[in-house]
Amino acid sequence: MHLPSLGRIRALAVLAVLFTASVACAEDRPKVTLVMKSLANEFFLTMKDGAKAYQKEHPDDFELVSNGIKDESDTGAQIRIVEQMIVSRVDALVIAPADSKALVPVIKRAMDAGIIVINIDNRLDPGVLASKQLSVPFVGPDNRKGARLVGDYLASRLKAGDEVGIIEGVPTTTNAQQRTAGFQDAMEAAQMKVVSVQSGNWEINKGNAVASAMLNEYPNLKALLAGNDSMALGAVSAVRSAGRSGQVQVVGYDNIKAIAPMLADGRVLASADQYAARQAVFGIEAALKMLKGEKPEVDGDNVIQTPVDLVVGKQ
Numbered sequence: 001m002h003l004p005s006l007g008r009i010r011a012l013a014v015l016a017v018l019f020t021a022s023v024a025c026a027e028d029r030p031k032v033t034l035v036m037k038s039l040a041n042e043f044f045l046t047m048k049d050g051a052k053a054y055q056k057e058h059p060d061d062f063e064l065v066s067n068g069i070k071d072e073s074d075t076g077a078q079i080r081i082v083e084q085m086i087v088s089r090v091d092a093l094v095i096a097p098a099d100s101k102a103l104v105p106v107i108k109r110a111m112d113a114g115i116i117v118i119n120i121d122n123r124l125d126p127g128v129l130a131s132k133q134l135s136v137p138f139v140g141p142d143n144r145k146g147a148r149l150v151g152d153y154l155a156s157r158l159k160a161g162d163e164v165g166i167i168e169g170v171p172t173t174t175n176a177q178q179r180t181a182g183f184q185d186a187m188e189a190a191q192m193k194v195v196s197v198q199s200g201n202w203e204i205n206k207g208n209a210v211a212s213a214m215l216n217e218y219p220n221l222k223a224l225l226a227g228n229d230s231m232a233l234g235a236v237s238a239v240r241s242a243g244r245s246g247q248v249q250v251v252g253y254d255n256i257k258a259i260a261p262m263l264a265d266g267r268v269l270a271s272a273d274q275y276a277a278r279q280a281v282f283g284i285e286a287a288l289k290m291l292k293g294e295k296p297e298v299d300g301d302n303v304i305q306t307p308v309d310l311v312v313g314k315q
Helices: 006-028 042-057 075-087 104-112 126-131 143-155 174-189 204-217 229-241 257-265 276-291
Strands: 031-038 063-069 092-095 116-120 138-140 163-168 193-199 221-226 249-251 270-273 303-305 309-312
Touching: 031 042, 031 075, 031 276, 042 063, 042 229, 042 257, 042 276, 063 075, 075 092, 075 104, 092 104, 092 276, 104 116, 116 276, 138 276, 143 174, 143 221, 143 249, 143 270, 143 309, 163 174, 163 204, 163 229, 174 193, 193 204, 204 221, 204 229, 221 229, 229 249, 229 257, 257 270
Parallel strands: 031 063, 031 092, 092 116, 116 138, 138 303, 163 193, 163 221, 221 249
Antiparallel strands: 270 309
């Protein structure tokens, strides 16, 4: 019988040790789950891609699981995803909630199970969190400030007294409320007349329907302010269908890739860039810090501010 050489036995032993060590290392990595809103929205696809790229750059630091819902307002589906993550015993949850209040109970269950929770994109309602005695850091931009930047730029292209309409996101979300408030701040300061505020549910088709209705009801409408670029895409289509291209200005928020050619040719006047590819990364970094027992650097309102900048199109 042929027996393996001593050298081969030693080599196999070394490989076994290395394999065992690599498995142990993989098992030691914390599991971080990223839960987003609709992956039909380019903004969240960009966010997902940014998170995956960051994990590939830091493969030994954490394991990433990404999830998203089909429709922006499908709160029930997002709650079920979080429940699944609780059962899976993930270490951290980075979530862009579909609803600022409805997600709080399941967030509490996750935290009671020992899961670190970081809130991104759309802020969970501070009052509801306080009623549950929960402290959840919010990582994201000042949406009101970003919308004000866009609104001020639009106002510089209009004149006092002009009629404008606001296409709002899902009205139960804090970021939709804040963006609408920012638009209204700008319009009030410039003495514009906001004739209608209606929800487009963050979606292209609903944004198109709302814009079409506003254009029909208000023949003197001069601008449509959309709470995200998906709704702005729908508004652009509505303006074209109404035969009012060049007469009604459209602005958005998010600076998704699909809006770039419309900024370039003037169909969209401006948007706000909140850096989708980095937003989830900021949240993941905060989660990893907390998993190490460190405190993230938050302001007095438990917020880690991230950048938001005005993006303008054809001058």
